[in-house]
Amino acid sequence: MIYSVRGKLIHTTTSSAVVECAGVGYNCQTTINTLKQIKIGTEVTLYTYLNVREDAMELFGFATATELETFKTLISVSGVGPKAGLAILSQLSPEQVAMAIATDDVKTITRAPGIGKKIAQRIILELKDKLAKAAVSDSGFSAVSGEAAAAVSGNAPKAIEALGVLGYTPADVSPVLATLDSSLPVEQLIAMTLRQMGRQ
Incomplete structure (x- = not known):
């Protein structure tokens, strides 16, 4: 629904960034890695994902399209929610996530706060399974x-x-x-x- 937001960065917390667009401030939950790349008072673009729940609508924003796509890939795994996705991408870059999954590196994924061995193993198992299916598809x-x-x-x-x-x-x-x-x-x-x- 909302592909990206572009405007002045007016406020940050340890886990969010507020981008003012045409007088409206969009509060985007984000990662430490994204927060390191943006600066208050400057114009920024965040690639976004809108998570709609029964009791809330949450907007997530990322400094790069690659980080957004990695986030969406992670939360496609059963039992991995947006908070877990943010935790992983706050600790690891998209490249490090990809390498950890491709090499069955459970230890690297569990470096993220709140991510235990079982969740890390599930991430690797489910995403490597998707990779295997892609390998035999026409576009694989x-x-x-x-x-x-x-x-x-x-x-x-x-x-x-x-x-x-x-x-x-x-x-x-x-x-x-x-x-x-x-x-x-x-x-x-x-x-x-x-x-x-x-x-x-």
């Missing part, structure tokens, strides 16, 4: 072909798998990865790919 991993596939080597396959957790197909990211040094660390490849795709 089988979509890599031609020159892009030939250029994917080194750490690039791991980066492709991790980016798949964020919803990107190999067809989306392989051409970009083919232009990068595949010997770079996986997390760096992920970050550089997202930047080049204009999603950060």
